[in-house]
């Protein structure tokens with residue numbers, strides 16, 4: 001080393017017994033900066049050069065191995081039977097192999113050697129000395145002892161644990177390794193030991209891990225390399241070592257022509273014959289003489305030696321003898337390539353993957369994984385996806401732990417049904433909605449219930465309107481949604497939220513079943529929730545509860561006392577009669593249905609109401625349905641996000657957490673969500689924000705994109721795709737007669753297994769509530785001689801509900817049949833161009849009646865067709881006859897202008913009639 005403590009090229013070359021020029025050539029080939037022999041070799045350069053040597057060496061070794069396998073068999077002793085295994089490779093693997101073979105050897109020995117066979121003799125001898133004993137524990141192991149534990153190992157002992165290893169012991173663990181021991185773990189390595197772990201390496205040890213390398217050891221890893229070691233890794237390289245990595249080596253012979261006492265190998269030189277002649281590592285000598293064997297030593301002297309002698313007749317097998325190459329010959333041996341197990345302890349799996357990907361993950365060759373799969377009965381190619389089960393099996397084969405991380409579709413969290421363990425589910429209060437006809441007493445009943453029952457501890461609390469409240473009866477809670485009416489109920493359902501468990505239909509006993517009662521029944525049925533009928537106002541003298549029961553049987557609600565399964569409770573909301581009975585019935589239904597939820601997870605629920613409060617900012621009233629919502633929780637509500645800042649219950653009390661079926665008002669939102677929006681808590685606000693943003697984008701895209709509601713135009717596609725089995729229909733007709741006729745005709749349609757299911761029908765204009773129901777139930781609306789109310793029209797457009805308007809029953813049936821067969825071919829589509837309101841009627845002889853109108857929206861044209869609508873019902877449909885502005889004929893009159901309209905063959909105008917002008921436009925299909 002130079003004075004400045006830097007390694008120069010010439011020094012490095014010298015240490016390798018190479019010329020500076022050779023090193024410079026290599027450095028240049030490796031693109032490493034070098035000028036001349038005085039250039040400094042940085043550590044990195046040294047390691048790169050060494051890597052280069054290693055590569056070349058391993059390539060050469062592989063090549064050589066191929067060439068030499070034949071030669072090896074020839075060079076083996078006559079009695080020995082070389083394995084077909086590549087000998088050169090075996091040399092590099094000799095450590096592992098030795099151990100493997102050791103096991104094999106022992107088992108073979110046990111099987112075949114009568115003198116040592118433990119199983120056959122079943123003997124264990126503790127006599128002081130025993131010859132050929134199966135197992136000797138005597139003070140002096142016997143000759144040919146299968147296993148000697150005697151203080152002095154026997155000659156040829158399969159395994160000597162004796163304090164002094166026996167000669168030729170397969171494995172010596174003795175304090176002093178035996179001569180020719182296959183493997184010496186003795187404190188002092190034996191002479192010719194194949195593998196010495198002894199504190200002092202044995203002479204000629206094939207592989208010494210001894211603290212002091214053995215003389216002539218094939219490979220010394222001892223801190224002090226042995227003399228003549230083929231490869232010394234000891235910090236103090238041995239004398240004459242084939243390859244010394246010790247900082248202080250003597251005659252290091254590597255990658256150079258042999259020099260001095262070392263017989264090294266030039267990296268591009270051919271293998272040296274003598275080395276291989278003594279390199280008979282596998283010798284399954286079945287006719288072994290049984291004579292004492294000192295293979296290691298022998299090899300030191302003469303070269304030839306046996307590494308593996310499976311002597312089956314004598315107890316004196318040499319066993320796993322890796323005796324070194326002898327002094328001055330150490331350089332012959334390839335350094336054993338230690339097999340590094342780089343199998344990861346744990347792999348993360350995100351769903352199924354290809355065989356190739358799995359192999360990569362496990363740091364294995366795909367072919368190896370494929371072989372393993374075949375052994376498991378799974379035939380797969382490298383690019384084939386394999387199931388999670390197979391992934392787990394393969395990983396287990398390699399002892400790798402698998403962490404399955406399947407990404408949850410958190411953006412669509414409302415669709416993700418979390419499965420709870422039965423044990424985690426606890427009873428929760430039922431959620432009840434009250435519906436019924438106008439003025440039948442819904443609000444009065446809700447108020448009465450609220451006041452009837454104030455939870456003990458919370459008495460005195462100021463009740464607050466938060467969209468829902470809880471009452472307690474018999475220590476059980478019931479949650480009421482206090483937005484009466486089916487619109488709110490169905491609106492939520494239309495938004496995908498199933499909030500209600502039980503519906504109470506209020507019917508005034510002094511009035512009877514009315515259109516909205518029927519609607520409410522149909523809405524509840526469409527949602528599939530149990531119905532309890534509250535027959536209200538029984539305090540009134542004219543009350544007739546039985547009449548109500550009778551009327552409701554027509555709608556499938558048969559009282560229990562009449563053999564049905566509907567619970568009827570007589571109440572007076574005003575007089576507070578029968579309220580407790582009603583509540584008990586609710587609890588009964590709840591008990592039967594066993595409503596449960598897991599309170600021990602993050603909260604999920606539905607927004608019942610939301611608004612922008614001047615003081616508090618956006619507030620949302622939420623019904624927690626699963627899990628527990630806590631102050632500080634980050635959450636997403638619809639397309640909004642936030643963090644729960646404050647939480648107030650229905651009593652106006654601030655609370656810290658809310659479990660399942662609890663209604664709460666929360667603040668901390670960034671925007672105002674919509675009623676019916678899904679709600680879910682997330683681990684942090686950043687995630688909640690990201691999800692809300694993605695939801696908002698998706699929402700906008702879906703609004704722009706195709707509608708998912710069923711329409712007659714795409715009905716056939718839905719049927720074909722198996723998406724629908726029933727065509728849900730809502731019928732609105734002008735009179736009960738046509739309503740019944742339509743119902744009867746539609747019920748008979750059955751095409752390709754798809755039937756018409758009338759979820760609601762009634763007399764009168766198509767209302768917004770009809771549209772919401774249609775939207776929630778994916779239904780189409782058929783109007784027979786009726787029109788949609790303006791608001792209903794707007795909602796239908798928004799919700800993309802298909803409305804079909806007809807005035808001939810046959811056409812309705814035909815249209816639906818054609819749609820079901822996929823043959824619907826509407827060439828024309830009606831386009832409404834405007835509406836005019838009739839304000840005055842002028843009777844003119846000859847002409848008949850002129851309707852003095854105001855155009856309320858759009859326009860009316862001369863060429864248009866028109867229909868006259870009175871109270872939502874079409875009273876006439878025909879062509880526009882004349883259109884005048886004052887006395888002049890006009891081609892068209894726009895919104896905000898007055899005009900006179902006459903229709904062909906219609907004169908019976910009434911003030912307040914609406915004239916709807918429309919044109920028929922051809923539609924591309």
Ligand SMILES: Nc1nc2c(ncn2[C@@H]2O[C@H](COP(=O)(O)OP(=O)(O)OP(=O)(O)O)[C@@H](O)[C@H]2O)c(=O)[nH]1
Pocket residue numbers: 436437438439440441442443444445484536537538539540571572573574575
């Ligand atoms: N006699 C009597 N009157 C009642 C009873 N329940 C409600 N009423 C009265 O019926 C009327 C209508 O009651 P509401 O509770 O407003 O009815 P509603 O169904 O909520 O009405 P809308 O909100 O308009 O749909 C009110 O004048 C109540 O006082 C009852 O049990 N007995």
